[in-house]
């Protein structure tokens with residue numbers, strides 16, 4: 001039956017490579033022991049932005065060795081969803097957003113500054129390493145082909161509708177339900193989500209002028225992080241991707 005997603009294969013990150021062999025040490029090795037990998041098992045190994053199907057050849061307390069069988073395509077699932085998330089005043093909520101939008105399939109996340117968002121740029125920049133770690137751990141867990149990209153902080157006024165379908169999630173003035181937006185054969189979706197206090201009227205107007213369609217989610221008002229995860233998940237599941245059998 002089309003549409004069934006195979007379970008994600010177990011993943012690790014190589015410490016170094018020699019020819020067609022990868023060696024895994026340190027924290028990753030501890031994870032391998034914790035997950036009870038067995039010699040002969042097929043696994044995925046991430047190395048310098050590339051992913052390889054490998055077989056585990058040996059394992060000891062000093063390290064594990066995996067032999068490359070083939071390189072795996074790292075083409076992300078379409079459509080590419082670019083999420084522009086106004087940073088919640090409760091900044092810790094961004095951890096949840098990073099992890100969950102990675103799982104549901106967003107391609108890129110841009111932390112956005114708006115009139116009611118978290119404002120401290122320096123504090124935000126210090127969070128990047130943490131967010132990249134969360135995104136990476138989610139990548140290992142969920143089977144996506146590359147980690148969620150986390151783009152530099154951007155001001156709402158500087159956003160541009162760069163083609164594809166551009167939408168702003170607007171719980172008040174949204175003119176159309178998300179379910180009514182035509183996502184057929186769409187390759188890119190740009191999605192703006194407000195902070196806890198929502199957007200100002202001026203901001204929604206500005207985004208509208210830039211080409212972002214104000215859309216609503218049924219049936220209630222959601223927390224910012226719920227809206228982000230739900231919207232990305234709906235777009236990924238209700239757009240029309242290539243048939244699973246053709247990939």
Ligand code: SAM
Nearest residue numbers: 169170171193194198216217220221222224227
């Ligand atoms: N009282 C706030 C307001 O002025 O809109 C509610 C903000 S809501 C907690 C945070 C953000 O989540 C909103 O700015 C919007 O982007 C998104 N959101 C929440 N529920 C939504 C819905 N039902 N439809 C569209 N967007 C929604």
